Amino acid sequence: MIKKDLIIKNQLGLHARASNKLATLSSKFNSNVEIIYNDEKVDAKNMMDILLLSIGLHDTFTLKIEGSDEKKAFESIVKLVDNFFGEGK
Amino acid sequence: MFKYLIITHGSIGESLLECVEKNLQKSVNTIDIISLNPTDINQSISNLKEYISKHSDHDLIIMTDLYGASSSNIVKPYTKNKNIYAISGLNLPMLMKAVTFKTDDVQIMIDEIIKCGNKSIINFL
Numbered sequence: 001m002i003k004k005d006l007i008i009k010n011q012l013g014l015h016a017r018a019s020n021k022l023a024t025l026s027s028k029f030n031s032n033v034e035i036i037y038n039d040e041k042v043d044a045k046n047m048m049d050i051l052l053l054s055i056g057l058h059d060t061f062t063l064k065i066e067g068s069d070e071k072k073a074f075e076s077i078v079k080l081v082d083n084f085f086g087e088g089k
Numbered sequence: 090m091f092k093y094l095i096i097t098h099g100s101i102g103e104s105l106l107e108c109v110e111k112n113l114q115k116s117v118n119t120i121d122i123i124s125l126n127p128t129d130i131n132q133s134i135s136n137l138k139e140y141i142s143k144h145s146d147h148d149l150i151i152m153t154d155l156y157g158a159s160s161s162n163i164v165k166p167y168t169k170n171k172n173i174y175a176i177s178g179l180n181l182p183m184l185m186k187a188v189t190f191k192t193d194d195v196q197i198m199i200d201e202i203i204k205c206g207n208k209s210i211i212n213f214l
Contacts, residue, residue, distance in 0.1 A: 016112035
């Protein structure tokens, strides 16, 4: 199991398109991927559940991944967050 | 696989679908729209009847914008059909949930859509 805090760096935060990218990416892996924010835990493969967390710029959330491909999933998601969800800033 | 029909006043349906497609950055072909004809409700009833007849082999989830209004009332005669499921109070989150949530169980899908619609109404002031 991998559990680590990540900070949102893109200006618009986990808005609709970013949430969709995260859910689409998470869905590619067999592992269970969860996001924990403000004591609420959601399935990271569910775009609307991510969106409704309303995570903004500089907010910290916890990424929890458990399963056969957890390492690969974790690296891919960290890369997506670090790359500003492909939004440039 | 479900088929979705949204029935709304004016061009609300078209606008909501356009927003879903922009947010998801893809075209959505599982949602059809009937916009109420304000001057001829019989035309809308006829369109609905034809649509339901054409999709009798699908589980059909109908979402309407206003319970008690014509957009919902014209659906009521069909809710006894085994393949017809109807939800009112359509909002953008509900539509996005319908497009993005994956399940083969129609009842789970309906529960998720309603839950998402309710959960999206937040007093954040």
